[in-house]
Amino acid sequence: MTGEITEATTPSAVGNRTRPARHFELGLSENPFPPLPSVLAALHEQMARANRYPEFLPQRLPRIIADRVGVDPAQVVVGSGATGVAMQIMQAVLGDGETMAFATPTFDGYPIMADMMGVEAVTVPLDRAGRQDLGNLGEVVDDRTGLVVVCRPHNPTGTLVSAADLEVFLSSIPPRVVVILDEAYVEFIDAADAVDVLDLIRRYPNVIVLRTFSKAFGLAGLRIGYAFGGQELVARVRRRQLPFGMSCAAVAAVTASYAAEDELQARVARITAERELLRVALRQNGVHVPRSHANFLYLRGPHIAPALQRAGIVAKFYTDGSARIAVGDPAAGRAVLWALRTM
Template identity: 90%
Template sequence: MTGEIAEATTPSAGSGVTRPVPHFELGLSENPFPPLPSVLAALYEQMARANRYPEFLPQRLPRIIADRVGVDPEQVAVGSGATGVAMQIMQAVLRSGETMVFANPTFDGYPIMADMLGVEAVAVPLDHGGRQDLCAMGEAVDDRTGLVVVCRPHNPTGTLVSAADLEVFLSSIPPQVVVILDEAYVEFIDAADAVDVLGLIRRYPNMLVLRTFSKAFGLAGLRIGYVFGGRELVARVRRRQLPFGMSCAAVAAVTASYAAEDELRDRVARITAERELLWVALRQNGVHVPRSHANFLYLNGSRIAPALQCAGIVAKPYADGSARIAVGDPAAGRAVLRALQAI
């Protein structure tokens, strides 16, 4: 996300000399910071043994994560980012002819993977505030439904369903229907807004909590995701584990990241502070932006995506002209404001 220099140039006023045009990649909700020095050191050390295979099926990584989360290792499955784990879940729980329910728009991976697996997707529109309409999603669940996805925070709007509404929703879902609680951006949520996921998986054995090291931890390129829940359900997901599918670098990176928790927390605080500053500035300039609890903002409006594109800013565009932008880089935020002031 940090500003890069594009090949295109523009003339410098009065000089005839060209200067590079700033180019910002804000379309993938990436962390603007590189891995911490201690994490990089652990990775470099691991690369010296890259000639060796990783574990046939991952055992160390689930133990490390389980110890941090507060569950038993048998309650954790890992995979290639949250996307890879979501695919494992879909393959494990969906039977022929079953459907999956999610909000629209949502994380692109869900409709893409549903199409790959030949699963019928039931997409439920967001409400007028950009929130997942849990009542409508519950009503969309029928005898054919095998899987439901709730994002908290929601991707792409960054909005947050309340703990109380989530509990009511979960209690309304038949026990044979699996619910993914997608918490890819959970580290950006204020502590006061957190939910007791351990209590939820005890009360609702059909619920799985999906998380990733790609966002707050800044390890998107290493593709490390995980899910935790009840033993029986997680065991079904684990049976879809690809042999040798998790790099040795994953264990080193996660171990070092957990050890550097205070530094990572400071980075998250810097990202969320920049998010709030940009949110206020955009709203003051007349841009409709829902309150976000993630590391991105959803800019609602038919002219937003084209304006950002013209300014050399790569955003995640949507069919109605709206766009999602990653936050955290002040220079990128200023470029977004300049681009949208023109409209």
């Protein structure tokens, strides 16, 4: 495939101990592959009409996504990546003096946007296994809470709350409190671990499911995200839609990506295979790595961040010395193993 990783692309390459000579940017959990050739062709064709404005308010993209997800187009809202849609949700549902709650650490966007909006963030630490503690998260919900975020898989640890625990949690949340079910990495979850989100949004009108085309689809630079839920809740969020806010490239990219589903699934399989082999190799080297259900690994321990920094590897670093690294490129995996070889 054109544009594919060409250096040591087999997963078994993670075991190579040769010192890497390349610089690696692993801090943004990006897909290591460029867009598929068919997607690039669709984008090139669309760019020839870039002198024209996109739709005043997006209509085509919500219809395309709704058809794929299995909901009515009125149940879909789109925006500038999952982050942009999350901001729209926060602006739409949080009233004066209301708070939002989430686990910590989490996706950086949530505390950053809460600070931007002047919203108090109530945080609950992860449990010792790196999982979101839904019991404790539910306990901090009070009369001031307007929004709760649950990531599945969780960012940055890649851990997965069970369907049963999620059900118990949602049943405990007052209907007036909106719950974002952040599924930014849902395409990397095994089918056996997936939850029936259509059933959830039917039974819990306060739940809105958040997804992105940045990760598995490899379109991070195009900033295409979406959410879906009950029509009443989505209508509130849609009122925050920025006119002309979605690029004309979005429809072309999403349409072509959906048409290339088999190729995209093959790429996801390559990334998850590399993830598992790298995790095994790291654990054999004594690094504590929770099982991940995403396209990254969370390396726990006070010496991880310094070791990666000394090797010139860019990762997402945490105050306790832990780090999150994107996976999928075997050469990058070798670099991480080399950096941690004597830790």
